[in-house]
Amino acid sequence: MDELPLFSQPAKRAKPEPKARTPAKPKPSPHREEKGNFRLDFSRVLGQEKVKKLLSQAILRGRVSKAYLFYGPEGSGKDAMAIELAKALNCQSPTVRPCQTCAACRQIASLNYPDLHFIFAAPKSIKEEDYVKHLARLMENPYQDSAYSSTATISIERIRELKRAAALKRHQRGYQVTIISQADRMTPEAANSLLKLLEEPPPRSVLILTTSRLERLFPTIISRCQVVQFAPLQPEEIREALPQFGASESQAEVVSRLAMGNFRKAREILHEDFETLRKEALELLRVSRSADELTQLSFVEELGGRKDRGKTKELLLLALLWLRDAQLFASAQDRESVREFLYNADKIEEIRDLVQLFQGINLEKTIAETENSIDLIEKNVYINLVLIHLVN
Ligand SMILES: [Zn+2]
Numbered sequence: 269m270d271e272l273p274l275f276s277q278p279a280k281r282a283k284p285e286p287k288a289r290t291p292a293k294p295k296p297s298p299h300r301e302e303k304g305n306f307r308l309d310f311s312r313v314l315g316q317e318k319v320k321k322l323l324s325q326a327i328l329r330g331r332v333s334k335a336y337l338f339y340g341p342e343g344s345g346k347d348a349m350a351i352e353l354a355k356a357l358n359c360q361s362p363t364v365r366p367c368q369t370c371a372a373c374r375q376i377a378s379l380n381y382p383d384l385h386f387i388f389a390a391p392k393s394i395k396e397e398d399y400v401k402h403l404a405r406l407m408e409n410p411y412q413d414s415a416y417s418s419t420a421t422i423s424i425e426r427i428r429e430l431k432r433a434a435a436l437k438r439h440q441r442g443y444q445v446t447i448i449s450q451a452d453r454m455t456p457e458a459a460n461s462l463l464k465l466l467e468e469p470p471p472r473s474v475l476i477l478t479t480s481r482l483e484r485l486f487p488t489i490i491s492r493c494q495v496v497q498f499a500p501l502q503p504e505e506i507r508e509a510l511p512q513f514g515a516s517e518s519q520a521e522v523v524s525r526l527a528m529g530n531f532r533k534a535r536e537i538l539h540e541d542f543e544t545l546r547k548e549a550l551e552l553l554r555v556s557r558s559a560d561e562l563t564q565l566s567f568v569e570e571l572g573g574r575k576d577r578g579k580t581k582e583l584l585l586l587a588l589l590w591l592r593d594a595q596l597f598a599s600a601q602d603r604e605s606v607r608e609f610l611y612n613a614d615k616i617e618e619i620r621d622l623v624q625l626f627q628g629i630n631l632e633k634t635i636a637e638t639e640n641s642i643d644l645i646e647k648n649v650y651i652n653l654v655l656i657h658l659v660n
Pocket residue numbers: 358359360361365366367368369370371372373374
């Protein structure tokens with residue numbers, strides 16, 4: 269079947285016009301089902317209470333949309349929610365859905381459910397076994413980046429395969445669920461091809477697109493979907509979840525503040541280099557009190573040489589938390605009683621040393637300067653300059 273491109277210059281699609289030339293077609297009417305008597309349990313997805321309520325009500329009222337667009341910041345749980353929704357729509361439990369134990373729930377979790385399709389960005393040349401392996405990793409931790417590589421796209425071939433598969437619904441019960449993760453990575457040809465599917469969705473099918481970059485999707489695609497907005501996670505929601513991934517309580521406290529609502533990032537910080545970065549932040553503060561300018565310079569050169577703005581910002585945020593701890597600790601009448609309010613509660617000795625080191629220094633002013641440095645890093649000021657200013 270020939271598919272007409274909707275845009276004459278598909279390469280320039282970064283800025284959709286505010287008013288699409290093609291008038292928006294009405295969304296397909298939702299499925300009509302009997303009302304459910306069971307309870308929904310989306311507890312495997314962090315936070316997102318509004319989204320959970322909206323989807324639960326749609327299922328319980330038997331009014332599930334044929335196409336959803338999950339939109340929100342990275343690491344907020346869009347793919348995780350999509351997978352749990354796929355389970356809920358196919359779960360056979362009479363009491364709680366998804367139950368995680370029935371055949372459908374287990375088959376979806378292990379990718380053996382014929383009516384579930386999960387599409388992610390991958391190079392055209394990817395081997396089938398690598399595709400399957402990557403998919404398995406994603407199902408294990410749906411908070412990670414679903415793209416196989418940073419430049420990978422979703423090709424028209426994948427969408428064509430999907431359409432062929434969509435024509436074959438295997439089970440009588442439940443729904444065929446198709447998840448297109450990071451849908452903004454579809455090539456223009458793939459997006460045009462998908463439009464057909466959106467216009468004539470197969471019976472008992474639900475399409476879920478996820479994206480953190482809504483502006484990169486065709487307006488014609490957005491208008492065919494029910495847009496469901498995901499919020500950045502709250503630091504408390506991240507903090508509560510981290511211990512099950514090996515974080516101590518104080519690590520969870522600090523990491524949740526650094527993650528900026530992004531659970532993927534929280535797990536990255538935790539696993540990759542959190543302790544190293546925390547030590548370096550402390551070292552930065554020590555060096556800033558050093559009388560030896562050469563030591564200061566070489567330390568700044570070393571940190572600045574990495575040219576990683578994100579990491580430098582994390583480093584300064586950690587330095588800020590050390591300073592706040594020192595300030596609180598220094599001003600406390602009873603040092604034991606403030607323990608629970610410290611970010612680095614597991615490092616009392618270090619905080620004590622820091623208080624000593626900053627004796628006679630206006631900590632409030634140092635804290636303000638550190639905050640200012642974080643602003644400067646965000647504003648793209650040369651990293652070394654910011655660091656030098658801070659240590660002097
Ligand atoms: Zn189940």
